């Protein structure tokens with residue numbers, strides 16, 4: 001489980017990282033909003049923890065951009081300001097939850113666990129869309145142009161992973177770690193084979209093409 005923490009108070013950030021590491025989470029820290037955004041665009045996180053008052057770009061702005069690029073990743077806002085106005089700004093920016101400083105580490109941990117569990121839960125977020133392609137996280141179904149597409153369990157897992165990260169280039173290593181097991185033999189071409197199965201099912205006979213190969217880098221699901 002990988003966490004992106006955007007927090008300019010270094011002591012608080014390292015306190016959170018220490019606690020989360022002890023719980024088995026991997027934490028990357030950005031000390032300002034702009035660095036937070038570039039980390040978010042470069043890597044894949046299971047949850048994002050965002051301070052509100054940040055140098056360069058505040059937490060609300062950053063949250064809005066993250067949400068416009070990834071509708072599924074849970075965002076938990078951390079702030080010293082506990083006013084209603086702030087809360088609603090946070091929710092309007094697309095945050096999933098809100099935690100006022102100072103907080104107990106245990107509470108942060110509970111909220112974080114609830115959010116990562118809820119990530120594939122009900123509500124509008126359970127449907128991910130790209131052009132006329134739809135993926136339902138609850139029912140684990142995929143449809144294109146309203147037509148149901150039958151996928152095997154592995155194809156679905158790959159599809160879900162690509163869809164949760166649409167617009168991002170996903171490497172074979174990312175895919176092998178998230179969709180296959182960690183001791184997956186990366187010298188085989190099984191990922192390429194599954195990509196070609198998926199391409200046949202979701203792109204063949206449809207326009208625009210959505211699943212692209214980026215030579216030397218990996219794959220990306222996007223409209224272009």
Ligand code: CA
Nearest residue numbers: 008051053054
């Ligand atoms: Ca701050």
